[in-house]
Amino acid sequence: MVFKVSVVIPNYNGWHLLKKNLPAVLAAKPMEVVVVDDASTDGSVKFLKNEYPQVKIVRHRKNQRFAMACNSGVRAAQEKVVVLLNNDVVPEAGFLKPLLEHFKEASVFAVGCREREVQDGRVFYVGRGLANFERGLWVHWRAEDQNKQDTFWASGGSMAVSREKWLELGGMDKLFWPAYWEDIDLSYRARQRGWKILFEPKAVVDHHHETTNQSVLGKRMMAVYAYKNQFLFVWKHGSVKQLIEHGCWLLYHLIVTNRRSGWLLGRGFWLALKQLPEVVNEKVVGTHTNL
Numbered sequence: 001m002v003f004k005v006s007v008v009i010p011n012y013n014g015w016h017l018l019k020k021n022l023p024a025v026l027a028a029k030p031m032e033v034v035v036v037d038d039a040s041t042d043g044s045v046k047f048l049k050n051e052y053p054q055v056k057i058v059r060h061r062k063n064q065r066f067a068m069a070c071n072s073g074v075r076a077a078q079e080k081v082v083v084l085l086n087n088d089v090v091p092e093a094g095f096l097k098p099l100l101e102h103f104k105e106a107s108v109f110a111v112g113c114r115e116r117e118v119q120d121g122r123v124f125y126v127g128r129g130l131a132n133f134e135r136g137l138w139v140h141w142r143a144e145d146q147n148k149q150d151t152f153w154a155s156g157g158s159m160a161v162s163r164e165k166w167l168e169l170g171g172m173d174k175l176f177w178p179a180y181w182e183d184i185d186l187s188y189r190a191r192q193r194g195w196k197i198l199f200e201p202k203a204v205v206d207h208h209h210e211t212t213n214q215s216v217l218g219k220r221m222m223a224v225y226a227y228k229n230q231f232l233f234v235w236k237h238g239s240v241k242q243l244i245e246h247g248c249w250l251l252y253h254l255i256v257t258n259r260r261s262g263w264l265l266g267r268g269f270w271l272a273l274k275q276l277p278e279v280v281n282e283k284v285v286g287t288h289t290n291l
Helices: 015-027 044-051 065-076 096-104 163-169 182-192 212-217 219-237 240-260 264-274 276-285
Strands: 005-011 032-038 056-060 081-085 089-091 108-119 122-126 129-134 137-142 158-162 196-207
Touching (some): 005 015, 015 032, 015 044, 015 089, 065 081, 081 163, 096 108, 096 196, 108 182, 137 219, 137 240, 158 163, 158 196, 182 196, 182 219, 219 240, 219 264, 219 276, 240 264
Parallel strands (some): 005 032, 108 196
Antiparallel strands (some): 081 158, 089 196, 108 122
16 A cells, blocks of 8 residues: 655744755655645745745644644645654655555554754754653653654654544644644544554654744743643543542642742643633543644
């Protein structure tokens, strides 16, 4: 069985990244490339129309952030397998083939790529992650061994997904606005359906971490939103036992962990509380409607 591929690239004020990285994406020869422009003001759409007329453009008139941009792109894609790539990701030649091999198995939902990063002149790999419920919170980390195929989640910055299954799940959840934990939530929900989440070490991409999140949100607010969404993930998915454990540890985190975080965890917690009615609604309804 041969699968054709749509590549979806979320973009917000990233024309300079598209200019630099889009040639490598096109060189991989997907059937189509879809760029979802999330209400950019830097001329990204004009650049694409002038320089890459073969690229399909989906435009948001209002900025909706990462999850909704991904949802718009997958919905607009035409092929059965969709590869999500951040605009600061450069795929290696031939990265698609090892990804697509996995979709011969009907139970596969997503396959993550091996991301090569450079920090302080040192090259290391990420993409395969592990997680555990500890002290009343879900925590995740980079797996030491980046060569195995099991992973807790597939990273939204570079992964292949079954479009049909994505749409059936309702896509990424806007609950986790503006960013972080939406890909973990998506993978978690897929696994609850009995679908597989895999990691493919042969599918290598370079991730340069030039995304607009840091410039738009700033480092401290990025951390605040990460804490916010960590709480929301527990409240959304926690079993009765986990929620009781969460409650027992909550005061500790609001005092001790909050102080250690420079008071960022507390800010994240209060932002999460504002969204608690959304979590309750999702648990009652049993789904969300982000598509």
